[in-house]
Amino acid sequence: PILYQTDTKTEEGYPGIPRTILVDASHGQNRYGWALEIAPGAQITTYIHPDTEEAMVIVEGQLEAVLGNEVINLGPGDAVLALVGVKHGFINRSGENAVLLASFPKTSFQRVAADS
Secondary structure (H helix, E strand, C coil), X not given: CCXXXXXXXXXXXXXXEEEEEEECHHHCCXXXXXXXXXXXXXXXXXXXXXXXCEEEEEEECCEEEEECCXXXXXXXXXXXXXXXXXXXXXXXCCCCCEEEEEEECCCXXXXXXXXX
């Protein structure tokens, strides 16, 4: 199907970070995807998915990413693939907004806080 942004819904994904749902089970798909708008100073704390992987692409801005024990700075077009059970998170240390797209291969999954 064609999915129009005008048909999406936005909710709070993480404290102070709006999440726009792009794809979910309501579209008849076994996938889940969203866009996050991450303001300067905002953080997505580290977590794991014990039952799925997650692919994330930075669309605009700069983000500091945590993947496992690595910390790296990423920009537009850079991607992170968090395999099952690998901790991951982001913080926007820049002075500009950042946008991150996330995609899951299923619509139902667990999210568990990880130690920093």
